[in-house]
Amino acid sequence: MKRISFLYLLIMLIASCGSTNVNEHYQKDRSSNPIEKRHFLFNFxxxxxxxxxxxxxxxxxxxxxxxxxxxxxxxxxxxxxDVYTDKQTADFFNKNFINYLVDVESDEGPDIKVIFDVKQLPTLLILNEQGDVLKRHEGAYYQEDLIRFASELINN
Structure with missing residues (x-):
């Protein structure tokens, strides 16, 4: 009897896991509140x-x-x-960098992905004026970490 109850509970648990899709929830939230460049404080x-x-x-x-x-x-x-709408972070980047945001699926995104060997998103790069990569990070950074990542090149 315990074995049947356990199997029943296991089947119910597995069946209920598929009923909530985090990605669907995110898509609904994103479509109702699109994040557009015009809301950014970064000057992209x-x-x-x-x-x-x-x-x-x-x-x-x-x-x-x-x-x-x-x-x-x-x-x-x-x-x-969270980051591109933060005033302190935007002030630092707008003062010290030319900011450029590229979607891998639009404009020259596919070319940028190949040129800079992008394998993970987001990929954050600091380039010199010739387009050489000076610093690279794969994955998201939040305000303080992003400033720390970039300031090492500004202070040298």
Missing amino acids: EDESTISPVLEKAKAQKKLIYLDVSASWCLPCQLMKR
């Missing part, structure tokens, strides 16, 4: 290719902060919601 360049971004970095003698992300990437969306 509105370019479809990286060439004008490199030119601007050269003219202003700044490094480039490049975020390679995707609309379906949850950590990417969390950075958009």
Whole structure:
């Protein structure tokens, strides 16, 4: 009898696990509250290719902060919601970097993914004005960690 009860409980548990889909919940939440660049405090360049971004970095003698992300990437969306809307973080990056956000599925995203050997999203890169990678991080960073990641290059 205990064995039958255990099997019944196990079957019910397995059946109930499939009824709640976190991804579906996130999709519903995301579609009702889209995260758009216009809500960011970061000044992201509105370019479809990286060439004008490199030119601007050269003219202003700044490094480039490049975020390679995707609309379906949850950590990417969390950075958009929590980091790119944070005033202190935005002030630091807007002062010290040319900021560029690339979706791997639009514009030159597929090319950027290949050029910079992006294997995980988000991939956060600091580039010099020639487009050479000075620093790389795979995965999301939050405010303090992102500032720490980038400030090591500013302070040197």
